[in-house]
Amino acid sequence: MKKILLGITIYCFCVLNVCAQDFASSEAEYDSIYAINITKSKLNGVYIPKDVADAHKRLLKLTPANDIKKFMTAPEVEVCQKLHLGIGRWMIFNWNFYDGSRMSQHLKDKGLSHPDDMAQFLLRTLHRHMNKLEPTHDEIINHLVAERKKDVLSRINR
Numbered sequence: 001m002k003k004i005l006l007g008i009t010i011y012c013f014c015v016l017n018v019c020a021q022d023f024a025s026s027e028a029e030y031d032s033i034y035a036i037n038i039t040k041s042k043l044n045g046v047y048i049p050k051d052v053a054d055a056h057k058r059l060l061k062l063t064p065a066n067d068i069k070k071f072m073t074a075p076e077v078e079v080c081q082k083l084h085l086g087i088g089r090w091m092i093f094n095w096n097f098y099d100g101s102r103m104s105q106h107l108k109d110k111g112l113s114h115p116d117d118m119a120q121f122l123l124r125t126l127h128r129h130m131n132k133l134e135p136t137h138d139e140i141i142n143h144l145v146a147e148r149k150k151d152v153l154s155r156i157n158r
Contacts, residue, residue: 034100041102046094048101052137055095055103056126059087072130080123088119110141117144 041048049055060068071079080088091097097104097115107118124140 030099037096037100038102038105043096043101044094048095049103051103051106052122052125055091055122056129059091059122059126063087068130071127076124076127080120080127083123084116084119088116088123091119091122092116110137111145112141114148117148120144 037043041050047058049058063071071083092115095101095103097107097118104115104118107121110121112118112121121137121140121144125137128134128136
C-alpha cells in the first residue's frame with residue numbers, strides 16, 4: 001500500500017511539475033530557455049546536481065536507508081531497470097533532462113543525449129559506486145549509446 005501511495009505521489013508531482021513549466025513557442029526561445037536553465041542550481045524549486053558525484057550524493061540523501069541497502073545488494077542491470085520508472089522518471093522530470101539543466105548538460109558533455117539514458121547512467125554509476133566497483137563511465141556510456149542507436153535503427157527499418 002505504501003508503494004502505491006508513493007507511486008501516486010511521485011506521479012502527481014511529476015504531472016504538476018510538467019504542467020507548471022513554460023513551453024517554448026519557437027526553437028530560438030527553447031534555446032534561450034535551455035541556455036538559462038543550464039546555469040541554475042535550482043529549477044522549479046528543486047536543487048539540480050552539478051555533476052555525477054553530486055547526483056549520487058543527492059540520490060542517497062533522498063532515499064530511505066533500507067531502500068539503499070536493497071538497491072546496493074540487487075544485481076545492477078535488474079535493479080536499474082526496475083527503478084527506471086520510479087526514481088529514474090523522477091530524475092528526468094525534476095532535474096529537467098528534457099528542457100536542460102546543469103546536470104543534463106554535464107551528461108550531454110559526456111556523450112549522453114537521451115533523458116532515459118541519462119537516468120540509467122546515474123543509476124548504474126551509483127550502483128557501482130556503492131559496491132566499490134570501478135564506475136567505468138565510458139563503458140556505461142558506450143553501452144547506452146549503442147543500445148539507443150540500435151533502438152532507433154530498428155524503428156526506422158520497420
